[in-house]
Amino acid sequence: MKKSTILNAITYLFLSITSFIWVLPIVWLIMQSLRGEPGAFTSYVIPKIWTFDNYIKLFTETKLFNFPRWFLNTLFVAVFTCIISTIIVLLTSYAFSRLRFKMRKPLMNVILVLGMFPGFMSMVAIYHILKAFGLTQSLISLILVYSGGAAMGYYIAKGFFDTIPRSIDEAAIIDGATKNQVFWKITLPMSKPIIVYTILTSFIAPWVDFIFVSVIMKDNYQNYTVALGLYQMITRENITAYFTQFCAGAVVIAIPITILFIIMQKYYVTGVTAGGAKG
Amino acid sequence: MEDKKFSLKIKEYLTLFKNSIKSFFEGFIKGDIITKISYFVMGFGSIARKQYIKGFLFLLIQIFYIVYMMKNGLYYLSMLPTLGVNTQGEVWDEAAQIFRISKGDNSMLLLLFGVSVILLSVVVFVLYIIQTKIAVENQKRIEENKTISKFKDDIRDLFDKNFHATILFFPIVLTILFTVIPLIFMILMAFTNFDKNHQPPGNLFTWVGVNNFKNVFGKNPLWSSTFLRLLVWTIIWAIFATFLNYILGILMAIIIEKKGIKFKKFWRTAFVLTIAVPQFVSLMLMSKLLHDQGTLNILLQQFKIIDKFIPFLSDPFIAKVTVIVVNIWVGIPYTILITSGILMNIPEDLYEASKLDGANSFQQFIYITLPYMLHVTTPYLITQFVGNINNFNVIFLLSGGGPLSLNLYQAGETDLLVTWLYKLTVNEQNYALASTIGIIIFVIVSTFSLIVYNKSSAVQSEDEFS
Structure with missing residues (x-):
């Protein structure tokens, strides 16, 4: 009895220390965002002046860094990316999981292989394709780029669809349902976890992507997303003046994502393990 | 066995191809x-x-x-x-x-x-x-x-x-x-x-x-030595980043899920919270924290733990260790999140039986937990490994590939092949070389994962539920 009490005490101590290490950078971020003293770094950790000025400035001083606009840009892109990619992912994975046609296996392998190329290797070409359509530096081009590759993420949802017994489909088809009806009325209602997972991951992507948007937007500040915009705040020239505002901006976008993530947590696990959890 | 299947498949496609050509002309004649x-x-x-x-x-x-x-x-x-x-x-x-x-x-x-x-x-x-x-x-x-x-x-x-x-x-x-x-x-x-x-x-x-390929494979000494060093580092990085995160994450999950530990949800949330902060934010913060004059060095100096700053990101070797360690910070929450559910699925009697046979916790972990987890999460591990070979974010935002080295062509000591590729296109505009590197990365990654994917149980048992 006594031995296990000591063991538990050690475990609690260990967990406290490790979780402290994990949470520390986040706490530091929040403290910095509330810091009243100027400058990039202070030689102490806890701020001496506490203030909300950084947040207020972030939304009011928009001459150089137009954060509210970037925020709306990102929201706009995220909503449409999320709609288009969710539809594409669900359709593709349903086709590969449930329908049997001649080109199924080859197509699956081809798409899988395509997804293994380093993504931004094709950015130069995509930039010029978008230019040929007259779309560069626009938000629409961002939506297209984020959802254009969605089909390549089919295998997680496919893994989930594979677990739905096919006998249900077959019964419906015997009752005279078309495959279209089976998809909408039977498969989709049973796939809530994977739908939520797909929606949330594709919604979050534009908030955190940094590379694609920097290649596409170049110097068009008005159409930046929050990630690229915030990055501008901590370049060497700006970091001294804007570091605390950067922290405030980071907190502002971390809050909605945190909430979404907590909602999505259980679906996330279903999603990631769907492809492999049936050994 | 595999080879035979493969050649059979090719034959199948060839006859299919021949037949369709034949029917094309037959259709015209008849x-x-x-x-x-x-x-x-x-x-x-x-x-x-x-x-x-x-x-x-x-x-x-x-x-x-x-x-x-x-x-x-x-x-x-x-x-x-x-x-x-x-x-x-x-x-x-x-x-x-x-x-x-x-x-x-x-x-x-x-x-x-x-x-x-x-x-x-x-x-x-x-x-x-x-x-x-x-x-x-x-x-x-x-x-x-x-x-x-x-x-x-x-x-x-x-x-x-x-x-x-x-x-x-x-x-x-x-x-x-x-x-x-x-x-x-x-x-x-x-x-x-x-x-x-x-x-x-x-x-x-x-x-x-194929001039560019020749250059990379020896004709241009600087290019090929850079390529080789970065390739070796990329593989070392991918192995460490994947398996350290995996094993340490499972251990953390086991500790949290251990019987008699209270507030399980609280501990889990503390770790998982870090996933929710966008990576570019947390990584850039880390890079500022670990800077030579950054907060961590200042703190350590104030408490008189060290006299001179530690070059976390400016010494070639320490920088490599730093990026791996920071990546553990980034990656462990994901593993905890994914594995804690699976851990609870491991049949309890396996542990009890092994206890009767006199196994200690370490042996239980090696002989029961790990094999079970590996079996279930192979596809996840493959995607992680491939993702780490192409892990742009951690390296680019944390160390920027630095410290720079004169022995490398347009690359720093912690640069992966992908971040090198990025630098070659964005800074150097050497698209030809960048594409060559991209193709080589692709060949390595795709052969590796196609083989493992097709052998893993998830693909084999696709129709199991039908």
């Missing part, structure tokens, strides 16, 4: 006049047999294609072998007495549009084959006194028998436009000399064969 015409005029086999909408759609495609080829397509195709001959230059305008800039060829656009024209031709060719098949089929049905499908039936089939064609249409179009064309374009670029000195529109670039 065809009546309508079918024969439809081999030259797309859609004729349908129009003449009252499938007006379908037929005219095919005809429209053919007309569009011919007009486009006459107007632009043939020009782009003819420019592909040279990628342009006229350099942009200044021409003396006698009348106005000034130099005017003459518009030269743009190799990059010529290559891009050339590739697009070829792909367009392939698509039209496939449609052409499909419509000959329809014509032959229609003829056969008439000879057998069967009815020919109406447009309405075709539409209905698209939602039932041919549902796959309907739902895969948009995904495939988008994939071709935003993945396949760019990819072919970039692959071809590896066989050109598109670098700083050959920048369109001012200059042209042209084909150089």
